[in-house]
Each structure stands twice: as structure tokens, then as C-alpha cells.
Amino acid sequence: MALIALARRLLLCASAVAVLAACSTPPSRFYHLDAAPDATPQDAARPGNAPLRTGEAQRRVIGLEGVKVPGYLDRSELVMRAPGNRLVVKEFDRWGGPLDEMVTRKLLRNLETDLPGAEVVGLPLQRDFPLSQVVEVTLDRFDAAEDGPAVLEARWRVFDQGGDRLRRLGHTAVQEPVAAVGDPGAVADALGRTLDRLAQDIASALR
Numbered sequence: 001m002a003l004i005a006l007a008r009r010l011l012l013c014a015s016a017v018a019v020l021a022a023c024s025t026p027p028s029r030f031y032h033l034d035a036a037p038d039a040t041p042q043d044a045a046r047p048g049n050a051p052l053r054t055g056e057a058q059r060r061v062i063g064l065e066g067v068k069v070p071g072y073l074d075r076s077e078l079v080m081r082a083p084g085n086r087l088v089v090k091e092f093d094r095w096g097g098p099l100d101e102m103v104t105r106k107l108l109r110n111l112e113t114d115l116p117g118a119e120v121v122g123l124p125l126q127r128d129f130p131l132s133q134v135v136e137v138t139l140d141r142f143d144a145a146e147d148g149p150a151v152l153e154a155r156w157r158v159f160d161q162g163g164d165r166l167r168r169l170g171h172t173a174v175q176e177p178v179a180a181v182g183d184p185g186a187v188a189d190a191l192g193r194t195l196d197r198l199a200q201d202i203a204s205a206l207r
Contacts, residue, residue: 026092027092028092028093028094029092029093029094029184029185030094030095030096031078031093031094031095031096031184031185031188032095032096032097032102032188033102033103033105033106033188033191033192033195034106034192059117059118059119060117060118060119060132060133061118061119061120061121061129061130061131061132062111062115062118062119062120062121062131062132062133062134062135062206063120063121063122063123063125063131063133063134063135063163064104064107064108064111064120064121064122064123064134064135064137065123065134065135065136065137066100066101066104066122066123067100067103067104067107067137067138067139068100068137068138068139069099069100069103069139069142070139070140070141070142072087073099073139073142073143074099074100075089075099076094076095076098076099077089077090077091077093077094077095078090078093078094078095078184078187078188079143080143080144080145080146080182080184080187081143081144081145081146081148082145082146088146090184093184099142103139103142103195104122105122106192106195107137107195107198107199107202108120108121108122110195110196110199110200111135111199111202111203111206113199114199114200114203115203115206115207118132118206130162131162131163132160132162133158133159133160133162133163133167133206134158134159134162134163135156135157135158135159135202135206136156136157136159137154137155137156137198137202138154138155138156139152139153139154140153140154140155141153142154142191142194143191144178144187144190144191146181146182147181147182148178148181149175149176149177149178149190150175150176150177150178150187150190150191150193150194151173151174151175151194152172152173152174152175152191152194152195152197152198153171153172153173154171154172154173154198155169155170155171156169156170156171156172156198156201156202157169157170158170158202158205158206167205168205170201170202170205172197172198172201172202174194174197174198175194176190176191176193176194176197177190178190
């Protein structure tokens, strides 16, 4: 009986330690990528693959493929760079959704803002619709050093004739300062600005 009582006390102590450890774990913080500042609420609310509005069938329609992100970013946590070629995963600082989807959504909205009169839709579409051009984007880097700026490196392609003829190959490499160096929220803001500049480069090629 003494052994049973001792085992129960040890189990209770272990449970108490586990509860205290859980209580001391800091809460996770979540970040998102804002749309272009001058995007209208109507544009921001419309999904990229939603049916086009009445009378838009004759408009210039640009399709944006889902943006590809590098494997080291294929996770919910923010990733930052440290000296010695190290990657630091911020366990309690996370994106508010899949990063590739957030990047694609922001880029789509920015392109539509930068190209007035054009309709930019996410691919694949839920229904057949003639496309004027198609854009493909691959991110090679999208992060910030713990003591440095936010960096974006991207390769992109523009196709004419609904995606059948390559029109332009492009490469964008930009940096944006981080307002509070090493702060995940400031890093997210700066990364959003690098996407603004990527959208401007692609929009210039589409004009």
C-alpha cells in the first residue's frame, strides 16, 4: 500500500509540473501580409477565382499561378537568418495561414491595383475563361536576418496568348529596412513591402 501511495504522489507531482510548464509557455503571435494600401474593399474581398462581374468578359484578364515558396519557408513559423548560415525558427511567431497562399493573395491584389482596368485572377479558375496573360512566380528567398533588412529574391515569367507563349523572364531582388530589427512583427511588415516592389516589377512587364 505504501508503494501505491508513493506512486500516486509522484503522479500528482508530475501532473502539477506539467500544468505549471503549460501555464508558463508564452502564447503564439500571428502575422499576416497586408494588401496594397490603395486596394478598394470591393477588390480585396473578391477571391481570385470568383466569377467575373457582368460586362467584364471583354476586359484584359491576367491569371496568376500560385506563388512557389522555398522549402525552408514551408511551415507556419517565421524563419529568420542568423550568423553562421543558421536558420532560426520563431516557435511562437507564426503566419496567420499558409505562407504561399498569403503571398499569392497579396501579390494578386497588388497587381490589380498597379494595373487599373485589368482583371487579375488566381489560377486555376473554377470555370473556363479566356486569359490574356499568365504570370508565374517563384520565391528563392523571403526572410530577414536577425540584425538586418527583409530580403526578397524572386524569379518570374509572363506568358501571352493565355499562357502559351513566353513573353518575358524576370528576376527581382529587393531589400526593405526593418523598423525594429529582429522584431517578428516589423519583419512581417518589411516583407510585405518587398512584395509591393515585386508586384511593381511584374506590372511594368505587363504594361
